[in-house]
Structures are given as C-alpha cells and as structure tokens.
Amino acid sequence: MFQRIKDAIKIDDNNNFSITIRHHVIFWLVYFLFTTFRWGSYFDDYEYAFKTTLLGFAIHMTLCYFNIYYLMPKFIYTRKYVTYAITLIASLFFVLMLKFNLTYFLVSSNVWPEGPEVTTTLTLNYAIEMMLGELYVVTFVTAIKVTFDWIREHKRLVDLEKLQLETELRLLRTQVSPHFFFNTLNNIYSLTIEKSNKAPKIILKLSELMRYLLYETKQKRQSLTKEIICLQNYLDLESIRYGDQLKINVDISGEIEDKEIAPMLLLSFVENSFKHGANKSIGEVNINIDFNVIGDFLHFRISNPIATEKNNNAIKTEQGGIGIGNVKKRLALGYEEDEYHLDINDNGKEYVVNLKIKV
Known part of the structure; x- marks a missing residue:
C-alpha cells in the first residue's frame, strides 16, 4: 500500500493529470481549515474545534488512503465486492472505536x-453518525481519485490510439516508395533488354x-508545390518510356503556394492511371x-481511358501494387471526414478520380 501511495504522489512530467504530492497537501489543508472553522463557528469554541479536527484529520x-490504495486495488479491481464491503465496514467500526476513545481521553468526555x-x-x-461521517469523507476522496484515474487512463488511451494511427500511417506511406521503385526498375530493366537509349x-x-x-517526405504534410514537381518528374519518366504513344495533359489553376498535403498521396492515383491505361494499351x-x-x-x-491488352507485344503490366486501398486508409487516418471527399468512377471505358482535399 505504501508503495502505491509513493507512486501516486510522484510528480509525472509527462502527464498533466497526475496527482502529485502538492495536490495531496492542498486538499487536506483546505479540508482541515474548512472543518476547523465550520465547527469552531458552530460551537463558538475554536480551540475545541481545532483539537477534534486534528484528531479526526x-x-x-x-482510512482514505487505506481504501483507495489498498482495499480498492485488492478487492474492487479484482471484483471481490462482498469481501470489499465487509472489510470496509470492519475498518469503519475500528475507526469508530479509535475515535471514540481518543476523543474521550484526550479532548472531552x-x-x-x-x-x-x-x-x-x-x-x-x-x-x-460517526461511521456515516467517515464514509462520507472516504466516498468524497475516492470520487476524486477515481476521476483523476479515469482522466489519466483516457489520456493514455487517446495517446496510444494516436500513436497506433501514426504508426499505421507511416507504414502505409513507406509502402509507396518501394512499390514505385519496383515498377520503375522494371521499366529500366525492360529498356535495357531492348538496349534503348531512353535508359540513361x-x-x-x-x-x-x-x-x-x-x-x-517524412513529415506529416508536404508542400503542394513540391508534390506537383514530384508528380511531374514521375510523368517525365513515363513519357520517356512510352514516347509519342502517351499524351499527358496537366492543368494547374488557383493559388498553390503555401498549401500543404500529405506526401505521396496523389502519386498512387497517377500510378493507377498507368496501371489501368497505358500499361494495357498499344495505342x-x-x-x-x-x-x-x-x-x-x-x-x-x-482521368484515363481503360484499355485491354490486345496482344502479347503490349507492355507488361506491373505485378502487385499498393493502389487505391492504401490511399483510402491514408485519407481516413490523416484527415478528418469533412477535410476530404473521394469519388472514383469506372464506367468500363474511362477511369476518373475526383479528390477534394484540404490543403
């Protein structure tokens, strides 16, 4: 029990809701002064009120510390409610006898x-009356302790959930780079087999x-301008690969400066357009x-047309892939529901992605 009290009053710099020794001192000091002045005013005898309050203090x-740091962890948290009730009543009776004798012999008959x-x-x-009075104080102190414990536990769960989301988000983000490099290296391999001058x-x-x-791309948000440049470099790579077969039209409007977006989020949509379009077409x-x-x-x-592979000479489609599922998870983890809207339309002839996202 004493170790639990020691742990409870230890100052925790990482938790704003920790009960420190300062909180204990302030609480009992306020309680002592309030009770002394209350009964001193009632009896018009502050000396008597001070003695009785000091004794009861x-x-x-x-009793309070015995309850919250021993009885509750040992019986309530282990669901031994009957044993807890019996032990608490026995403790109240013991305190009653102690208080009666101390008051009788030290204060007044x-x-x-x-x-x-x-x-x-x-x-x-x-x-x-005495047992109910003690029970009132125990209940009040216990309520404070339970409230602080709930706040601390809630904060811990929120922090843990946040950490899990950030970890999952980081994992999803790191999946994109290997996937992208895998596809690009496949492209280079194909061109070197053909001894193409495009490889360098x-x-x-x-x-x-x-x-x-x-x-x-390690931070949570990246400059929209840099992301667009990244996409343009990717498109340049694909343009070198496909030559005149590929026509890319890029239009940028509005103020893109000082805007930020989750890094590499749009890259998956661009990759997907090649996966369903250029990679399966010979036209x-x-x-x-x-x-x-x-x-x-x-x-x-x-948007891109959806083509089917017409013969075996068509450029080979990449294997595997992270795809739209990754993007949807990243959007759900990295943005609030009112901060984005994703609409994907596949009518069999054209694949269109519309994304409205806060930047």
Missing part, C-alpha cells in the same frame, strides 16, 4: 457535543525522385490531370 487520512444529548458512552446513534535518362530522373522520396493514351485550388481545398482530377 489523522483518522480520515489513514462528551464525545458528541453536536448530538441531541450528552454522550459519554458508545451509543448506537453515535456509532451510526530514366535512371537520372529516378535518382532525382529517390532523393525527394527518401529525404523530403495512343491520353491522361488528363487537373489541379485546381479553391480556398482551402485542392480539387484534384485525373
């Missing part, structure tokens, strides 16, 4: 001056992208991308 403190009559023996009415340019662009993705492919900032929101739209 030690009893109150002992009339142990209950506020009672209906002079009381010099242990009567039933006196016993009930792709390697150089990939180096620039790797520098950005590895060193500038000309048009991909349209619009960035439109209105107020505090970015209206992002990307």
